Amino acid sequence: MSQQITPELRQWIIDQARAGHRPEAVLAAMRASGWDEATAMEAMESTLQGFIDSLQKPTVQPAPLAKVAVPEPALESRPSTMQAGDRQVQVLMTMENPRVVVFGGLLSDEECDQLIELARPRLARSETVDTATGGSEVNAARTSSGMFFGRGETALHRRIEERIAALVNWPVENGEGLQILRYGPGAEYRPHHDYFDPEQPGTPAILQRGGQRVGTVVMYLNTPAQGGGTTFPDVGLEVAPFKGNAVFFSYERPHPDTRTLHGGAPVLDGEKWVATKWLRERVFV
Numbered sequence: 661m662s663q664q665i666t667p668e669l670r671q672w673i674i675d676q677a678r679a680g681h682r683p684e685a686v687l688a689a690m691r692a693s694g695w696d697e698a699t700a701m702e703a704m705e706s707t708l709q710g711f712i713d714s715l716q717k718p719t720v721q722p723a724p725l726a727k728v729a730v731p732e733p734a735l736e737s738r739p740s741t742m743q744a745g746d747r748q749v750q751v752l753m754t755m756e757n758p759r760v761v762v763f764g765g766l767l768s769d770e771e772c773d774q775l776i777e778l779a780r781p782r783l784a785r786s787e788t789v790d791t792a793t794g795g796s797e798v799n800a801a802r803t804s805s806g807m808f809f810g811r812g813e814t815a816l817h818r819r820i821e822e823r824i825a826a827l828v829n830w831p832v833e834n835g836e837g838l839q840i841l842r843y844g845p846g847a848e849y850r851p852h853h854d855y856f857d858p859e860q861p862g863t864p865a866i867l868q869r870g871g872q873r874v875g876t877v878v879m880y881l882n883t884p885a886q887g888g889g890t891t892f893p894d895v896g897l898e899v900a901p902f903k904g905n906a907v908f909f910s911y912e913r914p915h916p917d918t919r920t921l922h923g924g925a926p927v928l929d930g931e932k933w934v935a936t937k938w939l940r941e942r943v944f945v
């Protein structure tokens with residue numbers, strides 16, 4: 661009698677291995693249910709080899725997109741503090757891949773408070789850019805409310821924009837206006853990428869205003885009592901939201917292999933305010 665090694669049998673063998681059963685035990689079980697020794701051995705070996713091979717296959721394909729220059733702070737000498745234009749800023753954490761740097765004291769408490777008070781009367785339920793149409797939409801993934809300032813809107817904005825430009829070596833003109841977000845209790849921003857998806861039909865129109873986004877600076881304007889960290893799920897990183905601190909990250913192509921997937925974790929107690937600065941490849945008009 662010739663016995664067929666079916667896909668179901670292969671799946672069963674993989675399930676046994678995953679459940680931690682030793683090959684001898686799996687073989688014995690197959691023999692007990694009527695499989696001949698040679699076929700059972702052959703099925704085990706070929707199935708498990710295929711399974712091991714599939715685990716070793718790279719899951720991220722090389723991106724077909726060219727890398728571009730990105731903002732980058734001058735950290736070669738591993739400074740503990742940096743002079744960012746008018747202000748001394750602390751370097752609290754750096755990561756290479758994804759490129760993430762956490763800064764302490766990028767904003768003063770007064771600057772945080774002023775940004776909140778200027779934004780508060782102008783808040784609306786957050787919209788995200790809809791890459792399908794190039795317009796904006798209210799997005800269920802983002803339960804915060806927010807607004808955009810114009811670039812250089814007040815002396816305060818200009819001061820902060822100049823500081824960020826000096827910190828990450830990127831022209832003020834390439835920056836979008838500051839975005840302010842307010843998250844109430846329970847609100848979150850589910851993991852996303854900040855670059856515009858090249859596959860979406862609305863993206864070419866968006867890119868006409870200064871090209872892709874290549875970097876982000878998220879500044880914490882208050883300290884939520886609990887929750888509200890900025891998470892990077894690809895690498896298990898969570899940045900604590902602390903008033904005046906900021907997290908910077910860059911992405912040299914609009915591809916998930918930059919590992920810059922990130923989100924705002926739910927606020928568990930209190931509220932959370934952030935200012936986000938997005939940096940474009942070219943002059944943002």
Ligand SMILES: O=C(O)CCC(=O)C(=O)O
Binds near residue numbers: 878888889890891924
């Ligand atoms: O609120 C946060 O921590 C993240 C905000 C964010 O991802 C964004 O503004 O694009």
Ligand SMILES: [Fe+2]
Binds near residue numbers: 852853854876922
């Ligand atoms: Fe984001």
